[in-house]
Amino acid sequence: MHNTFNKRAKDKRIEKKEFGQDEVFVSHRDEGSSSAKKPCNPKRILVEGDPGMGKTTLCQDLAFRWARQECTGECKCAPCVHSWYVVIYLTAADLQGYQDIHSAVKDHLLSDCDIDQVKKALDFCEDKTLFIIDSFDEGHKDNVLLRDLIKGKVHANATLLLTSRPNYLQDPLKKHFQSGVSL
Ligand SMILES: [Zn+2]
Numbered sequence: 001m002h003n004t005f006n007k008r009a010k011d012k013r014i015e016k017k018e019f020g021q022d023e024v025f026v027s028h029r030d031e032g033s034s035s036a037k038k039p040c041n042p043k044r045i046l047v048e049g050d051p052g053m054g055k056t057t058l059c060q061d062l063a064f065r066w067a068r069q070e071c072t073g074e075c076k077c078a079p080c081v082h083s084w085y086v087v088i089y090l091t092a093a094d095l096q097g098y099q100d101i102h103s104a105v106k107d108h109l110l111s112d113c114d115i116d117q118v119k120k121a122l123d124f125c126e127d128k129t130l131f132i133i134d135s136f137d138e139g140h141k142d143n144v145l146l147r148d149l150i151k152g153k154v155h156a157n158a159t160l161l162l163t164s165r166p167n168y169l170q171d172p173l174k175k176h177f178q179s180g181v182s183l
Pocket residue numbers: 070071072073074075080081082083
């Protein structure tokens with residue numbers, strides 16, 4: 001039994017070697033730039049990749065690990081996904097047409113809760129909240145709420161992980177991102 005477990009653990013390590021999911025939460029930027037300038041815990045993280053490169057899988061896995069798995073302490077990066085108190089996983093299109101984040105979260109994720117409960121949960125610990133927003137490219141049009149989230153007009157202290165196909169997100173919006181990862 002012991003051996004089986006060890007073998008499994010070893011296999012897992014090999015699988016993980018390519019890209020540790022939690023590595024997305026540490027700063028990645030132009031290789032040439034001085035490391036002193038990099039914020040160690042970026043609050044705006046852009047993950048770009050062509051269709052099929054695993055953007056949605058990354059989002060789903062992070063949300064799943066946060067919700068269903070305890071931190072084993074084996075997550076190599078700090079912060080790992082378990083360090084957030086609240087994780088909200090939506091697509092960019094889910095935010096279209098909404099004026100405030102609470103209503104969008106209630107409608108798409110917490111329909112059983114009343115709006116005040118949602119508001120309380122999201123405002124409770126803003127800097128311990130992670131928004132995972134998938135597919136910017138499919139839901140960026142007329143999306144005022146998403147723009148406000150990127151700019152930090154709402155929930156400025158929360159962390160935002162946004163995925164997109166390459167080159168959809170342009171300045172001046174793009175300059176709000178302190179870290180970028182290409183899949
Ligand atoms: Zn962890």
